[in-house]
Amino acid sequence: MRVTLERSALVKGLTHVHRVVERRNTIPILSNVLLRAADGTLGLRATDLDLEVTETVPAEVAQPGATTVPAHTLYDIVRKLPEGAQVSLSSSDDGTSVQLEAGRAKFTLQALPEADFPDLTAGDMDNSFTIEAGAFKRLIAKTQFAISTEETRYYLNGIFLHCTDGDDGDKVLRAVATDGHRLARVDITAPDGADGMPGIIVPRKAVAEIDRLIETSDSPLSIELSDSKIRFTIGAVVLTSKLIDGTFPDYTRVIPSGHDKILQVDTRSFERAVDLVSTVSSERGRAVKLSVGDGHVVLTVNNPDSGTAMEEITASYDAEPIDIGFNARYLLDIAGQLESSEARFELSDPGSPTLVRDGDDASALYVLMPMRV
Amino acid sequence: MSEADQIASLCRNCGATGAHGRCQTCGSARIVTHKELFRLGIAHIDCDAFFAAIEKRDDPSLRDKPVIIGGGKRGVVSTACYVARLNGVKSAMPMFKALAACPDAVVIKPNIEKYSAVGREIRQRMFNLTPQVEPLSIDEAFLDLTGTQGVHHASPAETLAHFAREIERDIGLTVSVGLAPNKFLAKIASDLDKPRGFAVIGTEESASFLHDKPVTIIPGIGPAMAKKLAGEGYHLLADIQRADPASLMKRHGEYGFRLYEMAHGRDNRRVDPDSERKSVSAETTFNEDIADLRALEVHLWRLCEKVSARMKAAELSGLTVTLKLKTASFATRTRAARLSDPTQLAGKLFEAGKHLLAHETDGTRFRLIGSGLSDLGNAEAADPADLADPDLGRKAGAERAVDKVRAKFGRDMVQRGLGFSPRPQSPDTRRKPDDAPGQKDK
Numbered sequence: 001m002r003v004t005l006e007r008s009a010l011v012k013g014l015t016h017v018h019r020v021v022e023r024r025n026t027i028p029i030l031s032n033v034l035l036r037a038a039d040g041t042l043g044l045r046a047t048d049l050d051l052e053v054t055e056t057v058p059a060e061v062a063q064p065g066a067t068t069v070p071a072h073t074l075y076d077i078v079r080k081l082p083e084g085a086q087v088s089l090s091s092s093d094d095g096t097s098v099q100l101e102a103g104r105a106k107f108t109l110q111a112l113p114e115a116d117f118p119d120l121t122a123g124d125m126d127n128s129f130t131i132e133a134g135a136f137k138r139l140i141a142k143t144q145f146a147i148s149t150e151e152t153r154y155y156l157n158g159i160f161l162h163c164t165d166g167d168d169g170d171k172v173l174r175a176v177a178t179d180g181h182r183l184a185r186v187d188i189t190a191p192d193g194a195d196g197m198p199g200i201i202v203p204r205k206a207v208a209e210i211d212r213l214i215e216t217s218d219s220p221l222s223i224e225l226s227d228s229k230i231r232f233t234i235g236a237v238v239l240t241s242k243l244i245d246g247t248f249p250d251y252t253r254v255i256p257s258g259h260d261k262i263l264q265v266d267t268r269s270f271e272r273a274v275d276l277v278s279t280v281s282s283e284r285g286r287a288v289k290l291s292v293g294d295g296h297v298v299l300t301v302n303n304p305d306s307g308t309a310m311e312e313i314t315a316s317y318d319a320e321p322i323d324i325g326f327n328a329r330y331l332l333d334i335a336g337q338l339e340s341s342e343a344r345f346e347l348s349d350p351g352s353p354t355l356v357r358d359g360d361d362a363s364a365l366y367v368l369m370p371m372r373v
Numbered sequence: 374m375s376e377a378d379q380i381a382s383l384c385r386n387c388g389a390t391g392a393h394g395r396c397q398t399c400g401s402a403r404i405v406t407h408k409e410l411f412r413l414g415i416a417h418i419d420c421d422a423f424f425a426a427i428e429k430r431d432d433p434s435l436r437d438k439p440v441i442i443g444g445g446k447r448g449v450v451s452t453a454c455y456v457a458r459l460n461g462v463k464s465a466m467p468m469f470k471a472l473a474a475c476p477d478a479v480v481i482k483p484n485i486e487k488y489s490a491v492g493r494e495i496r497q498r499m500f501n502l503t504p505q506v507e508p509l510s511i512d513e514a515f516l517d518l519t520g521t522q523g524v525h526h527a528s529p530a531e532t533l534a535h536f537a538r539e540i541e542r543d544i545g546l547t548v549s550v551g552l553a554p555n556k557f558l559a560k561i562a563s564d565l566d567k568p569r570g571f572a573v574i575g576t577e578e579s580a581s582f583l584h585d586k587p588v589t590i591i592p593g594i595g596p597a598m599a600k601k602l603a604g605e606g607y608h609l610l611a612d613i614q615r616a617d618p619a620s621l622m623k624r625h626g627e628y629g630f631r632l633y634e635m636a637h638g639r640d641n642r643r644v645d646p647d648s649e650r651k652s653v654s655a656e657t658t659f660n661e662d663i664a665d666l667r668a669l670e671v672h673l674w675r676l677c678e679k680v681s682a683r684m685k686a687a688e689l690s691g692l693t694v695t696l697k698l699k700t701a702s703f704a705t706r707t708r709a710a711r712l713s714d715p716t717q718l719a720g721k722l723f724e725a726g727k728h729l730l731a732h733e734t735d736g737t738r739f740r741l742i743g744s745g746l747s748d749l750g751n752a753e754a755a756d757p758a759d760l761a762d763p764d765l766g767r768k769a770g771a772e773r774a775v776d777k778v779r780a781k782f783g784r785d786m787v788q789r790g791l792g793f794s795p796r797p798q799s800p801d802t803r804r805k806p807d808d809a810p811g812q813k814d815k
Binding site: 148150151249351372 | 694710711712713714724725728729753757758759760761762763
């Protein structure tokens, strides 16, 4: 393989693929990025066996071929080269190393044979649809925070994506994530072709990667699905991930309905007040008590080790007064997702899940378990 | 003879000191004498036949009758009173055997709530003696009374004898006290003179006292370890006393050194009130090594039930689940996972343990499996409603219903009805209340 290309093109491609490569690997080849030169392009591919990202960048190919070199080292070198540099990569005759040259700089990198590089290529992708990248980014950005890290409940370690009827009866593409304490549910209008898709659980790492890869919101994002894998294509980047093989719990049963105590607060004032009083919270018990009464909410934190805090904000509320506790971190996480100026809490009692809505936006809702205070 | 060499003595009946033979003050024969009596400060206090004694206290007509606390016909003996013990009834004996040995025994179902309340009252009184109380269970604890002389105007021995009298007078129960220079010897001592005992093991005679005792007297040495030690030629503590500490350490690591120290009556563990309990666990060694995941799950499930029962009895919850495996070649693997909320349910413990186990069954043959919960907290925090498990409330209710049935009829009955085979996939879903005769108790 012998190829020459612009530093900027190579940096862009490596930026997209190198994050998949774990810093510590017991299998040496997984530390490497696959380089394949052919037809005026250089293909880059990295994988951790669960997730694979490929990108193709324009290049001058003097001799087609393929090899693999350490991904992070290559990325670090190319990143440090001056802007506008021309980078040339050539395999040694015996294939055990790659020579990198840019200007007067020269590097020799140890290479491993291309044939050893694992291939995550899926079989048949039965379902496929195209969606506006920005809409999809919204779907994951608003649910990502609720993904569980509890390893024994692996089926919660991702976003549950499925097609269903939305609250107003239209077909929606819905994302749900929960860790048992909070739950996020966000809908977008279902794109053509999504209707027949099975319910899938997209793992956390793939979610985070696709979130990063979507840089411009109006480009199209193509999604293909098989039984066990999902593939996203955006521009020249292709991300393929295994799906989590498990059953997502029936979230519809935990979304409360008919709660008649409606509390409406200014989102930003509320967020600021929670942040303020939680300053005295302990690391472990981060409970903040909301005392909701006519026209106001009093937020208190009582930490026996450090002190107490209290703040009051105005609110719209005309039901029976209620005291209810929540984890301050979770309240802030949810408040951070709310775009509307008004946060709407639908409460029942201090022991029941509370529904949080983003003003009158029906496409997103959050459920939060209260804490004993 | 100097004063220091005089044999110190204490009347347990009235608290007078310096008596020999009978107490000159009250005439009682309950005199405890020991050279180091007034110099020792570590005690182990253990209530005598605790559950049975409470029942006898509350129903005087039972006083002279053999009383067994335990499940029904198919259950096991939880506690036997001393009358029943004379007839050969022992703890953990199947009830039918106990009744064969002692047909006229009065069998009483355990009332754990009542016993817990009494246990708490006794513990509170221990804390009145010293903050250095390390509870071991509902009815026993270590106390470090070193340095309390100034507060109580009495030596630890006198304070303890006074405590035992108070418990008898105010609560109507008897305790046995072991007084020694350390926890290991104190625990042995409390057992020497039971019931209503007060035994002392001093530093000087500890090595000769332990000399002819079996290795199993050391806490943590069960049948498996005893067998291993016997294989190495260690049957009695005398064998370990004679051993080369280096070779013990070579074979048993740090524990080997502890063995050597304990065999000589030395134990430097502190009485630690905060170390109440760091974890609750159970383990079992198989008759034959097992590699099969399903077979291992069967054992795991039983252990989870055992751990869960202990957690429930101790009113605890735990956040971290531990799986322990020992391979046929004696390599230990320990795996842990943190739950999203503390639990005390066997079903949740099993779900997490099963997940950890699945990653370990790669054809390796195992000789032991263990399951445990740590990061302990109180039971109030256990198993809150879970958005990711809408059925949790129902499953928890089912498990508690089964617990009640077991308390009533003994664990074997429910075990069989809801047994493991053929596929122990999700035991808690099979334990629906409608499967269990105890649903009316829910």
